[in-house]
Amino acid sequence: MGLLQAGLSKFSPMTYGIKFFNPLQAMCYAHCFFRAFSSIPVIIYAFLPQLTLINSLPIFPKVSDPWFSVYAFLFLGSHGKDFLDHALAGSVFKKCWNSRRMSLILGCSSFPFSIIDWFLTSIGLSTCELNVTSKVLDSELSKRYEKGVFEFGVESPLLLMISVTAMVNLFAFLVGIRKVLIDSEKFEALFVQVFIAGFGVVNSWPVYEGMVLRSDKGKVPTTITLKSICVALVLCLGFSSAF
Incomplete structure (x- = not known):
């Protein structure tokens, strides 16, 4: 902020x-x-294609449409450049991929919260306070950091937003795969949305891992997991009923 x-x-x-x-x-x-404003397209792509996918509402060109190549070029070009930047800087693939994951995490958590807080501060309504946190190094935390493992472990609205995003993408991806398998004619129209939801799932793997597979102090708190599932279901079902 x-x-x-x-x-x-x-x-x-x-x-x-x-x-x-x-x-x-x-x-x-x-x-x-102005990095915080990058959260606007991130949030749109993290939710809109997924929620419309659940309702079988195509919002992108079909695979056979010439305009599809434009979307494919932009996607491959942006991610290819990012990978090249990391490669030239000597980063390994995992660090590059974690950087892409952090773009999604920041775009769905601290960035939009900073915009909201800036707006509230501008009109004199902000209640944001600086909390001094412990800076004592934990040996287990240091080991996880060295391995490139994501650290969660604390209940906060920021983590809830990240978890909700991960669950919405997972639900949408599963529903989209089911729709395509049942009716193959929908594949061309819904391919981009299924791909974006799948890409969101891959990027959110550390979150799923923190929810289910991890038992260390850096895992996603159980209450956050349950809340995110409930909120994601409400969003998906609510958007579905609206259409």
């Missing part, structure tokens, strides 16, 4: 900063200051 406040203040890199930086430098700073 601090970066967002600075970016939207009179000292914004795109207005004040441009007096001292060249345009490319200003854009680099702006990329960091």
Whole structure:
């Protein structure tokens, strides 16, 4: 939220900063200051294709449609560039993939919360407080960090949002696969949505692992798991009944 406040203040890199930086430098700073707004397309792609998939409502071109190649090019191009950036920096595939997962996690948790908090602060209604947390290093936590294992373990609205996103994608993917298997004619129309839901499931694997397979302190709390399942079911069933 601090970066967002600075970016939207009179000292914004795109207005004040441009007096001292060249345009490319200003854009680099702006990329960091305004990252929170990337949550808008992330949330749209994390929920809209999935919820419409549950209702068999195609919102993307069919596989046979020439416009499908545009979507495929953009997807492969963006992720290919990201992988190349990590490869040139010497990162292994797992670190690259975890970086993509973090984009989804941040886009569905801290980024939208920071926008909401910035707005409430702007109108004088924010109740956000800084809580000092323990900085004592845990040996088990350090081992999990070295292995690239995601750390959850704390109940919070941020983790609930991440878990709900993971469950909505899982439910939609299973429903979409079932619809395609029952009626193969729907494959072309719903392929992109099934793919996006499946991509969400793959990216959310650490969350599912934290919910079911892990027993260490970094797992997803049971209460968060139960709440996320209930909220995801309400979203899916509610959207289904609406159509």
